[in-house]
Amino acid sequence: MMQQQDMTAVNVTIVVTVTWAGRQDQIEYQWLRAQRGDRPLLVFLHEGLGSLAAWRDFPARLCEAADMRGLVFSRQGYGRSTPRAAGEAWGMDYLHRQAHDFLPAFFETLGVEDKPWLFGHSDGGSIALLYAARFPEAVGGVIAVASHVFLEDVTIAGLTVAREAYLQGGLRAKLARQHDDPDSPFWGWNDAWMNPAFRHWNIEAEIVTVSCPLLAVQGEKDEYATLAQLDAIQRQVPQAQLCVLPACGHSPQREQPDALIAHSAVFLASH
DSSP: OOOHHHHTOSSOEEEEEEEETTEEEEEEEEEESTTOTTSOEEEEEOOTTOOTGGGTTHHHHHHHHHTOEEEEEOOTTSTTSOOOOTTOOOOTTHHHHIIIIIHHHHHHHHTOOSOOEEEEETHHHHHHHHHHHHOGGGOSEEEEESOOSBOOHHHHHHHHHHHHHHHHSSHHHHHHTTOSSTHHHHHHHHHHHHSGGGGGOBOTTGGGGOOSOEEEEEETTOTTOOTHHHHHHHHHOTTOEEEEETTOOSOHHHHSHHHHHHHHHHHHHHO
């Protein structure tokens, strides 16, 4: 159940203090369709440069189409949540820490006791898979969009382009509209993935314990990954349903929102 004070908050951004892994962070979050307490909860996990605001109206549209409640938030280091400390480097385990340490603490803080469904994009998709693998009885199902289960050369190429756009292009100014400290998410994310040690990052063996329904979605023209990611997910999670969106890049929720909502709603309704 959710805390009573939150049940009356409809599409209003709230800040809560979450204590996890020896730290305390202020986390911004928002309930969607909170008045529909009888409906399942869908939790949205944003990408490596995302935030609550970066989702725009996509979560509200999907929750309406699927007749579900929603929970959207910015992880530590993102949006209006506590920024990454100066000099703090995110290690190879930063996605694991979010899945194994932060999410359980966040759900406990908000009083989420039912089995939420997880909708994750990119980093958020990997976090969703790691959470479902570690806590198989605690999740209703997962929609993983453009998630990674291992690192590819095309990923490094995409990260390099993003770094150049941040240093020389307009990416920093764009991120500054969505994050209190744009350097916090960008360098936390970019430095972690471009660390030579990250070349060995691989969670294929870990996700074999995912037992819930799973829809894995990827754009055919994803600039950060190949469709080998979907193949790997299905090898490890046989019940996974795969969806390839033609002529779509890394962010289907922005590039093809109608198609993504339609596929997701059908999958959710079937379970």
